[in-house]
Every structure is written in structure tokens, then in C-alpha cells.
Amino acid sequence: MITQVRIAEVVVQRESGLLITVGLGSCVGVGLYDPVTRTAGLAHILLSDSRQFNGKSSNLLKYADTALPLMMDKILKEGALKKNLVAKIAGGSQLFKYNITGGVSNESVGKKNIMAVKKALLEMSIPLLGEDVGGNYGRTMRMHVASGQVEISSLEGYIKLL
Amino acid sequence: MKKDLEINSEEIDILKELGNIGLGNATISLSEMLKDEKIKMLVPDVSLISLAEVPDLVGGPEKPVAAVFSRAIGEASFFLIFLMPEKSALNIIKALTEGIREEFCSLGRSVIREVGNIVSASYLNALSFLTDSAYRQTPPILAIDMAGAILGTIFAEASIIEDSILMVKTSFSTEVNDIEGCLIIVPHGEGLKKIVDILGLELKK
Numbered sequence: 001m002i003t004q005v006r007i008a009e010v011v012v013q014r015e016s017g018l019l020i021t022v023g024l025g026s027c028v029g030v031g032l033y034d035p036v037t038r039t040a041g042l043a044h045i046l047l048s049d050s051r052q053f054n055g056k057s058s059n060l061l062k063y064a065d066t067a068l069p070l071m072m073d074k075i076l077k078e079g080a081l082k083k084n085l086v087a088k089i090a091g092g093s094q095l096f097k098y099n100i101t102g103g104v105s106n107e108s109v110g111k112k113n114i115m116a117v118k119k120a121l122l123e124m125s126i127p128l129l130g131e132d133v134g135g136n137y138g139r140t141m142r143m144h145v146a147s148g149q150v151e152i153s154s155l156e157g158y159i160k161l162l
Numbered sequence: 163m164k165k166d167l168e169i170n171s172e173e174i175d176i177l178k179e180l181g182n183i184g185l186g187n188a189t190i191s192l193s194e195m196l197k198d199e200k201i202k203m204l205v206p207d208v209s210l211i212s213l214a215e216v217p218d219l220v221g222g223p224e225k226p227v228a229a230v231f232s233r234a235i236g237e238a239s240f241f242l243i244f245l246m247p248e249k250s251a252l253n254i255i256k257a258l259t260e261g262i263r264e265e266f267c268s269l270g271r272s273v274i275r276e277v278g279n280i281v282s283a284s285y286l287n288a289l290s291f292l293t294d295s296a297y298r299q300t301p302p303i304l305a306i307d308m309a310g311a312i313l314g315t316i317f318a319e320a321s322i323i324e325d326s327i328l329m330v331k332t333s334f335s336t337e338v339n340d341i342e343g344c345l346i347i348v349p350h351g352e353g354l355k356k357i358v359d360i361l362g363l364e365l366k367k
Contacts, residue, residue, distance in 0.1 A: 006223075
């Protein structure tokens with residue numbers, strides 16, 4: 001079964017199939033995997049920090065700091081064990097040369113997202129097994145539920161296995 | 163949050179008009195650049211959709227597109243995204259360089275950025291004229307990549323906090339040069355209410 005994970009969504013699946021998140025720009029795709037129970041979760045994170053927005057948004061799956069704990073709950077409920085979990089991440093690129101809102105910032109949204117995802121993983125004590133982040137191009141992330149293997153591709157045909 | 167974004171059918175009509183007014187003007191500019199080629203314009207499409215659904219509106223998240231982004235600042239603030247399939251962008255480059263270039267080299271990229279700039283500026287001119295208020299436009303920036311990646315980046319960088327987003331999309335196409343694309347207007351912050359107020363008032367006069 002192939003399941004699409006769209007912006008600000010989290011999907012958890014067991015045993016077999018493919019989880020795909022297409023078109024990661026500054027967004028970060030986060031895959032969690034338990035190789036023992038073969039349980040996989042994939043999230044498409046839009047922004048880094050929910051606290052910046054004072055709870056104005058109702059969808060907590062948009063933000064790294066809130067989406068990752070929610071994904072963890074979901075994957076544990078599906079039968080994964082916390083001690084087995086590993087993570088793989090991709091995305092966080094900078095597609096536009098300049099900050100689109102006109103302001104000058106040393107840190108692109110993509111970079112902030114990567115840092116926030118890594119921080120959340122660290123806080124949950126989940127080891128980061130592989131990453132393909134940064135750069136200036138969009139990515140598609142495919143996660144094989146049976147093996148936990150992750151394939152990254154871009155429009156240029158760039159392919160990397162995590 | 164949801165409550166603020168409820169729109170009624172009269173407001174939808176006003177927003178469609180917002181797409182119509184401007185793009186009529188913008189397609190004239192584009193037509194002039196393409197040696198008076200006829201440009202077909204579709205009725206604007208107003209949609210209030212979740213962030214996850216947005217890429218489907220432009221042909222799916224993995225579709226290769228060229229997008230020119232700029233922000234309009236004035237009485238109301240909104241985003242302008244001039245977006246076209248990669249192939250159409252290449253056809254524009256070919257048409258405007260008279261066949262000298264047909265790739266996203268630095269000249270090719272400049273051509274697309276400039277076309278986006280002119281289309282957006284024509285749009286804003288029409289809007290300014292109609293509402294009797296001036297709009298300033300930020301310099302256009304260009305990205306060529308997957309539609310989902312580009313739109314996601316725009317929403318992230320603009321810190322869109324709403325879960326649903328209102329978009330006014332007006333599509334156009336040409337036959338001879340085989341170009342299709344669209345101009346997407348996304349009211350930002352208080353932009354939506356203000357635009358509806360301003361245009362509502364103007365249209366009722």
C-alpha cells in the first residue's frame with residue numbers, strides 16, 4: 001500500500017508498503033522506524049516552533065516541536081517500542097535565494113526546521129541514523145515500511161539511499 | 163481562526179473579480195511580449211483549502227514548475243505567485259529570446275523573472291486604479307522545482323499560521339507558443355478582509 005503524506009500530516013504504517021512525502025522544500029520529512037516490529041512513521045513538517053504562533057494554529061502537526069511527540073505517541077500506539085526507534089530526515093533546503101518576506105536573516109526557514117527537528121529527536125532520545133538536508137532543491141522522500149530504507153530523489157534525478 | 167476565514171458567496175464573487183480585473187491587464191502585457199499572440203483566460207477559481215491540498219491545485223506536488231513570487235504591500239497585503247509548468251517556462255524563454263535560448267541559464271531565468279514581474283506589476287496597476295490606492299511590490303524572486311516544494315517553502319517562509327488558505331487562481335493559455343500558467347493571489351494576514359471591503363465598496367458604487 002502506498003500512502004501519501006502531505007504538508008502537516010503524519011502517517012504510521014506497519015509491516016509493508018510505502019510512505020511517500022513529495023515536494024519537500026524548506027519543509028523537513030521525518031521518518032521514524034522500529035526495525036523489530038517493522039513499524040514506520042513519516043511526517044511532513046512545515047515550521048520549527050509552535051510557540052512563536054501563540055497557539056493560534058490548531059494543527060500541531062505543522063510544527064517540529066509539537067508534531068514529533070505526537071508522531072511518537074502514534075507509532076508507539078501502533079506497537080513500536082521506543083527503545084528500537086531510529087530516525088531519518090530529509091529536506092530543509094533553501095529554494096529562493098532571498099528571504100521571501102524581504103527581511104534579511106542568516107538562518108533560512110529550512111535551516112531552522114532542520115535544527116528544530118534534530119532538537120526534538122534529541123529530547124526524545126531517538127538516534128538519527130541518516131540525513132539528506134540543506135541545498136537549494138526540492139526533494140521527495142520514500143520510506144519502505146518492510147525495511148525502513150529511505151530513498152531521496154529530486155527533479156534533477158539525484159538519488160540517495162538512507 | 164476558522165471563523166475569520168468563513169466567506170460567503172458575495173465575497174467569493176468579489177474575490178473572483180479581484181482575479182479578473184487584474185489578470186485582464188496582465189495578460190495584455192504578456193500578449194504584447196509574445197508579439198500579440200491571443201491569450202485565453204479562464205474564470206478565476208476561488209478556493210479555501212487546507213495547506214495539504216494546495217499542491218493539487220497546480221497539478222500535484224511533484225510537478226516541475228517555475229514560480230515567480232512577490233509580495234504586494236499597500237492598503238491590503240497579499241502574495242502574488244506567477245506559476246507555470248517547466249515546459250511553458252522554456253517556451254516563454256524560447257519565444258522572447260527568439261529561439262536563441264531554451265534553457266534555464268542565467269538569461270533564461272532573467273526572462274522568466276522579468277515576465278513574472280511585468281505580469282504582477284500590470285495586475286497591481288489595475289488594482290491600484292480600481293481601488294484608488296497604491297501598492298508597492300517587492301522584487302520578484304524565482305524558483306524552478308517541484309510545485310509542492312516551492313509552495314511549501316512560500317508558506318513556511320511567510321509563516322502562514324492558518325490551517326486553511328484562501329487562494330484566487332486565474333489560469334491562462336496560449337496556442338501558438340504553447341504556454342500555460344496561472345497567477346495565484348494569496349491574501350496575507352488582514353489582507354483578505356481589507357481586499358473584500360475595498361472591492362466590495364468599489365463594486366457597489
